[in-house]
Amino acid sequence: MANPSLEQTLQRLATSFTVKDIMIPTEDLTCVPREKDAPAVSDEYPDFNVIPIKRGEEITGYYERDSGETKPITLHDLISDCTSILDLVTILKKRPFCFVLAQARIAGYVHFSDLNNPLVKLTLYTIIQSLESHALALLGSAIDEEYLRQWLGKKRFKNIKYRFERAKAKEANRSLTDFLNIEDILRLAVNARKIDLKEQMIKAIKSVRDRVAHQVNPLMKEQQDAEKLSQVSRRCVELLSTA
Numbered sequence: 001m002a003n004p005s006l007e008q009t010l011q012r013l014a015t016s017f018t019v020k021d022i023m024i025p026t027e028d029l030t031c032v033p034r035e036k037d038a039p040a041v042s043d044e045y046p047d048f049n050v051i052p053i054k055r056g057e058e059i060t061g062y063y064e065r066d067s068g069e070t071k072p073i074t075l076h077d078l079i080s081d082c083t084s085i086l087d088l089v090t091i092l093k094k095r096p097f098c099f100v101l102a103q104a105r106i107a108g109y110v111h112f113s114d115l116n117n118p119l120v121k122l123t124l125y126t127i128i129q130s131l132e133s134h135a136l137a138l139l140g141s142a143i144d145e146e147y148l149r150q151w152l153g154k155k156r157f158k159n160i161k162y163r164f165e166r167a168k169a170k171e172a173n174r175s176l177t178d179f180l181n182i183e184d185i186l187r188l189a190v191n192a193r194k195i196d197l198k199e200q201m202i203k204a205i206k207s208v209r210d211r212v213a214h215q216v217n218p219l220m221k222e223q224q225d226a227e228k229l230s231q232v233s234r235r236c237v238e239l240l241s242t243a
Helices: 004-016 035-044 085-092 112-116 118-142 145-152 154-168 182-191 199-213 225-241
Strands: 050-055 058-064 069-072 078-080 097-102 105-111
Touching (some): 035 050, 035 058, 085 112, 085 118, 085 225, 112 225, 118 182, 118 225, 145 154
Antiparallel strands (some): 050 058
């Protein structure tokens, strides 16, 4: 049976942070009233992939800079404002942007670059940290010096033991597990047959965790990055949901 605290965390993440928290509201979009004006405005704003066409109070279409075409907004271009952050990551791996529908009107716009928003990073960080804590709990008393030396290798164990001894001199309550990174913990859990993860996915989880934990590195540089974010988030949720 799943740990209630993990279930509650995932449920909150699935419903608390949605696309409406990170979208650009309609009133903040750079729009044009006529199709023929769109190319000139697009040239004026080279960072914008899309220039919406707004007739009166309604957005009815958009000019796409890459294709040079004006297109009507269809169901394919729309998502609900209640779409969760995790679902949005999956959606944006297939298409670079969406218009956001709320109360039968277009309320905003979201682009794959908006996945660099701190709320997206917080969502992913919480899920990955939950998986790390879960894997560590599964290992339990199996973690001792001999076990770490055997499965992490002499070089990695020596590095951890050195850092542990230095820290222990200042803080007596430190343990060896405090100096394991998420790769160490997941590999140990896989070796102990507590979880099922491929090495490639372990490295991907570590990569995403590092990027969400440190503000220096953006999550999204290009749309293809959404593929990795989607794979990592879904796999973490699967492991936690079947705990």
